[in-house]
Amino acid sequence: MSGLTVFLDGKPVTLAELPLKGGGQAAVFPVVGDAGIVVKLYREPPGLDQERRLMRMLTMSPLAARPTDVSQPPELAWPTALARGPQGEFLGYAMRRFGEPRHVQLIGLFTRAQRLKLFPDRADWRFLLGVAWNLAFMTARMHYDNLVIGDFSSSNVVVDANGFVTFLDCDSIAFNDPVSGELFPCLMHTTDYSSPERQAGGPATRATDDFALAVLVYQLLTAGNHPFGGVPHDSASESTVKDNIAASCSYVVRPELVVIPRGTIDPSVLPPELLTLARAAFGPGVHAPAARPPAEAWLRALDKERSLVRVCQNRPLHTYGSHLTSCPWCTRVAVTGHDVFNGPVPVPVPDAPGQQEQTGAAAWAKALKVALLIVVVVILIVIATHAK
Amino acid sequence: MHSEYPPTLPAEYADIEFENNAQRLPLVLCLDTSSSMAGQPIQTLNNALMEWTRELHDDVSLSYSVEVAVVTFGGQGVAAWRGPQLLAPRAPVSPFVPAHTFRPPQLAAAGVTLMTEALELSMHIVAARKAELRASGLQYYRPQICLVTDGLPTDGTGHLTDSWHRLIPVLAEEQRARRFRLYAIGVGGITDMGEQVLQAFAPKFNARLQGFPFRELLQMMSASANAEQKGAGDEVFEKIFSQFKTQRPAWES
Numbered sequence: 263m264s265g266l267t268v269f270l271d272g273k274p275v276t277l278a279e280l281p282l283k284g285g286g287q288a289a290v291f292p293v294v295g296d297a298g299i300v301v302k303l304y305r306e307p308p309g310l311d312q313e314r315r316l317m318r319m320l321t322m323s324p325l326a327a328r329p330t331d332v333s334q335p336p337e338l339a340w341p342t343a344l345a346r347g348p349q350g351e352f353l354g355y356a357m358r359r360f361g362e363p364r365h366v367q368l369i370g371l372f373t374r375a376q377r378l379k380l381f382p383d384r385a386d387w388r389f390l391l392g393v394a395w396n397l398a399f400m401t402a403r404m405h406y407d408n409l410v411i412g413d414f415s416s417s418n419v420v421v422d423a424n425g426f427v428t429f430l431d432c433d434s435i436a437f438n439d440p441v442s443g444e445l446f447p448c449l450m451h452t453t454d455y456s457s458p459e460r461q462a463g464g465p466a467t468r469a470t471d472d473f474a475l476a477v478l479v480y481q482l483l484t485a486g487n488h489p490f491g492g493v494p495h496d497s498a499s500e501s502t503v504k505d506n507i508a509a510s511c512s513y514v515v516r517p518e519l520v521v522i523p524r525g526t527i528d529p530s531v532l533p534p535e536l537l538t539l540a541r542a543a544f545g546p547g548v549h550a551p552a553a554r555p556p557a558e559a560w561l562r563a564l565d566k567e568r569s570l571v572r573v574c575q576n577r578p579l580h581t582y583g584s585h586l587t588s589c590p591w592c593t594r595v596a597v598t599g600h601d602v603f604n605g606p607v608p609v610p611v612p613d614a615p616g617q618q619e620q621t622g623a624a625a626w627a628k629a630l631k632v633a634l635l636i637v638v639v640v641i642l643i644v645i646a647t648h649a650k
Numbered sequence: 651m652h653s654e655y656p657p658t659l660p661a662e663y664a665d666i667e668f669e670n671n672a673q674r675l676p677l678v679l680c681l682d683t684s685s686s687m688a689g690q691p692i693q694t695l696n697n698a699l700m701e702w703t704r705e706l707h708d709d710v711s712l713s714y715s716v717e718v719a720v721v722t723f724g725g726q727g728v729a730a731w732r733g734p735q736l737l738a739p740r741a742p743v744s745p746f747v748p749a750h751t752f753r754p755p756q757l758a759a760a761g762v763t764l765m766t767e768a769l770e771l772s773m774h775i776v777a778a779r780k781a782e783l784r785a786s787g788l789q790y791y792r793p794q795i796c797l798v799t800d801g802l803p804t805d806g807t808g809h810l811t812d813s814w815h816r817l818i819p820v821l822a823e824e825q826r827a828r829r830f831r832l833y834a835i836g837v838g839g840i841t842d843m844g845e846q847v848l849q850a851f852a853p854k855f856n857a858r859l860q861g862f863p864f865r866e867l868l869q870m871m872s873a874s875a876n877a878e879q880k881g882a883g884d885e886v887f888e889k890i891f892s893q894f895k896t897q898r899p900a901w902e903s
Contacts, residue, residue, distance in 0.1 A: 287886075305889070362708075370710035373669055375750045380710070417711050417880070453881025454673070486714075491671030493787050500828075502789050503673050504881060521787030523671045 270343040303354040313352040365420035372486030388581040392425040401557035410436040412448025412466035414474035469551035476543035492520030512544035533583040579603035673789040682799035683724030687759035698864030699754035719745035723768035725761040765803035793830040800838035870894035
C-alpha cells in the first residue's frame, strides 16, 4: 500500500503509507521504489522561516572535504531536496536514508541486550571508545564549519557496524547564513542532554553542544550510564536527570550526593585524562559554559587512548583502558555476576542445572541433525527412483 | 525514606535490572476483559499486544527505559500480570517488566467490569514502583497509565455502580501533581454514559473510538513514551493524542 505523493525538485514520488518514525513535530517516510532516501514531513505547516532555512541548507555542503574513507557514511544526513505538495506548498525535505539494521541510534549501545543484538561480537569498550572519538570529531568539525548541532542526543545520531556516526536531524541545526548573515536558530532540544542554560530557554551554542557531547562520551565509555543518574539523598519527591543537571548534581563529581544504583559502573573505568575532562564538564562546567571542555579537547584525549586499549585474556569482548592493571569487567563479573559485554550464558562450570540444560540442548541439536540426514536420504532416494 | 505505599518487594529483590542507571518509564496497560469484550474484540487485543511487543523489542530508544505492567478487569475481578504470568493478589512481586523482556499475557474475556478497582490497583502499582526505583537510586519519567474499556464500571455482581465517583478527586489531584499521565480510551460499543466516565477520569486524554483500534492505541502509547523520553512539553502530548483520536494518518492535517 502506498500513501501520499510529494514532489522532490518537481519530480513526483510516492511515500509509503506508514512512517518509519514519527515524533510530535514530524514523521519520516520511506519512498516507494527508492530505498536510498526518506522524506521528512512536518505535521504542521512549517512556515516561511523553515522553508528559507532549508533553501539555504541546499546551497551549503558542510564537511564537504570529508569523508576520506569509502566505507564511511556521511556524518550529516543533509537535506537533498525540498518536498512540496501539488500546489507547490512546502511540506518537508528529502535526505539519504540511514536506517536499521545498518544504522542504529546511539542509544542502542547503552544497553547490553541491544548491544548484543545489534552489534554482535564487536561492541566492546574499544568499539565504544572509537564511537566516542567519531562523535567528538563530528562535533569539532561542525563547530569548525560554524554549525551548532543544537538538539544533540542519543536518539538523533546513528552508528554503523564500523562505529561511524551520522547526525540525522539536520533541519534543526543552528547556523548563520554564510551570505546574508541571518541566524537560523535551533528550536529543539532533548532534556537529558541539555545544559542548564538551554533548559532555561537559552539559545543553542557550541558550549551547549559541548555539554551534550560530554554526556554522550561518558555514556559510551561506561556502557550507557548517564552522568546525572541517581536520586539525591535529600530530594523531596520526583527526581529526574533534568533536575540533577539543573542542580549540578553528578555522581561523577560528587558521589556522596546521590543514591547510586547498584548496577552503575564506576567512573574510574575512564582513563585519567578523560575522567578529568568529564569532571570539568559535570562539575564547574555545568553552570559555567566556558569551563566545559570543547570538542577538540575530547578528541585529543580520546585519540591518545585508542592505541593503548588493553585486551583481556580471560573473557571475550573485554577491553579496557591502559591506566588499569586488571580487567574491570572481569572484576565486575566476580563481584556482581553481571558481565557488561557478554550475554547471560553460563560460563561452562560444573553446575547441575546448567549442565542439564546444555545436555538437553545438545541432544536436541543431535536429534535435529539425525532428522535432517533422514530427510536428505529420502530426497536422494526419491530423486534416484525418478531418474530411472 | 518513607512512602505511604509499601514497595511490592524489598529493593534488593525488586527486579531492578542490573544493567545501567537509565531513567525508567513505567507504563501500565489497564485493560477491560469483561464479558462484553468476548470474541473478536479480545482476539484483536491479544494480536495487537503481540505485535506491539515486537515493536517494543525492536525500538532501541523505548527499550532503554520503558517497563510494562498489565492490569486487567473482568472475570472474577481485578488482576495484575507480570508479562504473561498472572500474579496472585498481593504477591510480593513487581508486575513491571523491562520492555526488552516483556511478553504479553494471553487474555480471555468474561465477567464483570471492576473499572474503579482496576484503576486503583494501577495507581497503587505505579506508586509502589516509584518507591522501589527511588530506593534503588533510579530516576523515572512520568509514568503512563492507559485505561481501555468498552463499558461502564460495575460492582462484583455485575451491577452498575457509582463507586467511580470516589476516584475523581484522587485522579484530579494525582494528575495535577504530574504523578502520572492517564489515558482513558473507550472502544467498541461504549455508551454516552461510558464516555462521560472516561471524560471525568482523564479530562484531557480521553477518547471514544470506533471499533477496536488497539494497534493504533498502543502505537500512540509508544509515541507518548518517546515524547516523554525527549522531555517534550504538554502541547506535544496533546498533539500526539489528538492525531490518534481523530484516527488520521500522520501526514494529513
